[in-house]
Amino acid sequence: MNALPLSALPHPPGRLPVLGDVRSVDRRRPTQHETELTRELGPIFQRELLGNRLVVVGGADLARQTLDEESWGRVLVGPLAQLRAVAGAGLFTARTRDPLWGQARRILTPGFAQAAMRVYHDAMASVADDLTQKWTESPVIDVHRDMTAATLEVIGRAGFSRRMGLLGSDDGAADGTGEFLDALGRILLWAGESTNDVPMLGPIREVLGSRRRNADIATGRRFVSSIIETRVREGARGRNDLLGLMLETADPETGERLPLRNVTDQVLTFLAAGHETTAALMEVALYYLAAEPEVADRIATTELDGTALTYENVVRLRQIRAYLNECLRLWPPAPGFFRLARTDQVLDGYHVPAGRAVFVLALAAQRDPAVWGPDADLFRADRFLGERLTASSRKFFAPWGTGPRSCIGRQFAIHESSLLLASVLSRFDLRLEKPTDLVMRERATLRPEPFTLVASPRTTVPAAPVASGRS
Template sequence: MSSIIEGLSLDQLPHARSRIPILGDIASVDRRRPTQHELELSRTLGPIFERKLLNSRVIVVAGARLAAQACEESSWARCLAGPGEVLREIVPSGLFTARSRDPLWGMAHRILTPGFSQGAMRTYHEAMSGVADDLIADWATAAGGRIDVHASMTAVTLEVIARAAFGKPFGLLGDPPETGTDARWFVQALARILRWASDQTNDLPVVGAVRTRLQAARIRRDITAARGFVDELVRERRASGDTSTSDLLGLMVTATDPETGKPLPDSNISDQLLTFLVAGHETTAALLEASLHYLAADPGLQSGLREQITARGGWDYDAVAGMRGVRNVLNETLRLHPPVPGLFRVARADCMLGDYRIPKGRAVFVLSLAAQRDPEVWGPDAEVFDPERFIANNQRLFPDRWFKPFGSGPRACIGMAFALHEATLLLARLTDSYDLAHVVGVQAREVTPALGLYERGSLRPEPYALLATRR
């Protein structure tokens, strides 16, 4: 008898005690904090459990070893579900939202891959450095040194994409440029679209349908405006006659697919631009906000990073790429607070996942937020922020660790190198230029505020302020 037949059935999966007949787990739904709530459930339900709402069932994989099993490409594949599936209504063939079988995904991936090589990154570094200069200057004008971290990181990450990837300033830092695009309205539209996508996934039945109807007109306007915004970027580049491939927009407008010899249609270029703007800025901003929260809580960590930064002897590409201390802070932040808190996987054939038999075509949700905190592979202090976990000699202490904040397999984030270099540069420049501290009450000066997180498809810190004192 095969092991699959001998395995446990999905009906035997653990679930919340508050399950109600027919309605399912409706009593334990947290639509504002869905993945954080699942993290809490995993501490009592174990490394794999089920969530049920009416006829909808989701298998949640929270244990690191089971997560690794579900990411084996031979037995499992990427599955588009959740907020990503909702965003597909806006960008049907973006790198993140397209089906793997969509020929436009393959074309775009092949055309854009050279745009994330080390040579390309060296070119983007110059634009990123200019944005970093503007960010340092912008913080110097803050009244009383009080920084709105959420607004600042949203602006800087969008501006990096605009200048480095599109060759066009958006005017989000300081005064709008005399030439370029003032995209401040675009930021608000993106925020509303992301919230809508998250609500579509996590809303309760009936209530969600009513909410969607009430928001429909506004969201349609936002989507139309956002599409028009990126369409205009493509039209402007074509009209300029610029045939350079030194940025991502140039690659898409000029290059052809090495397999088919065909160029990307303009509609798909717009899909990719909107994907970079939505996914690229949101995830990197979330990473920077959480990292700054930890830095502000630890003056000793700031001092240690400054010593390493000074030892690198400059701000060129190689110096920034070698700032391992800063990168360790970013990696540990990604471990505890992955901006994309989970990924959906689907079984390619009947298989086993732990003790359970999974039929072909059945999807599971790998909860990165839990798997990357699993004490079985990360140790008993897995919930503690400790960047030294990522020092090369220490990594052997965690041989079974599971760490996939940028996804898994051929559909992993193509922009990982871009995002990490950008975040390393910005975090290092801010740490070098400012002493960072939390804003706390007069009666609680030694108390570090908790890092609150909210969800809108991504996992992002609640807006908070820091005190930045120029060094």
């Protein structure tokens, strides 16, 4: 194979003997820094630390090559590997060869199909009602806090038929929820930083933080176990939700049900990954809408205009869906993923041997000006409308991952986000409390630094009622 070895790849300047590219380590904003390096070094480059080479693929065309499931596969590396210590064999952290992964995927797939969103719509709508009521009463909004609350409530109510106590009159959180959230935040920060640490300092930090981390993991699993134990004690009682699916449904292939330990893994995965990624998406969307009120007015006037937010109407909100897609393009909550070469591959003239993993930097590939145009860094939701939508489908866009290991909850997240965003837009004009840039922090996901909005009653269109999907 006439190709260059990976050792010939460009690398950041200032490489040191033994330590390698330690000067290029940015443990606070690793993927954003790697995106900057893509602009300097090209669509594929290397970073070497203590002899370990990371191959970063940031060009859209090269990233698209790695989506071929015959030639490339998924590998558990980076923050997801760290989170395995927390979520065990949950869908995101299980290894594909683990029999429980296939069993759980088969059992849960019907619960995340588009048809299931009709079942969950009422629970999601109740959260939208509580959120907008809260903003009516308290118009100065801590966006990070409220999106955390709203997305956890959606998962709790739609997924487990349980109010989490984070919105409305029961604000203050159900027993243990606040402690769980604090522990979860520290775990996500650890997962992100520990995989992007300075050599030699990382292991020291691991040892020093192990007691706190183990306590946080125990807190998370204890909280989830209480949810499951309550359901088992009370019984299903006709509840049509994800927890019931996991507890009561047999795998169509093996005839076996999920063991309770794996149900705990799955519930913890949905609470952690499900709320974190959707909250990140909502925060980005709200920031851009507040920064560009004329866009918010246009969507409210042309697409909402007092329309009842039934299930049928929400799935037809094309402008809102395009807006969310553009948020996901610019700021994917999961900024990258690893792909493993099944056979010898060539990327941009470099030989990637079979069994070698590369890091596909979606954050960079989805901003590649060679594919997305010279305005790739600008927010333009019309990229995902009309003829431009057709063109976009041929470009690299993978905010939910790829292949059989792509995010099973993407339909859930999109329906939830569309409903919440439509509810807010139809009722409120939003503005930033003070001018501020959108600053992203990394803690296993990309999520905005906290910012504050001010909501005032919308005057351009009548408020759209949030309605059940059942006519």
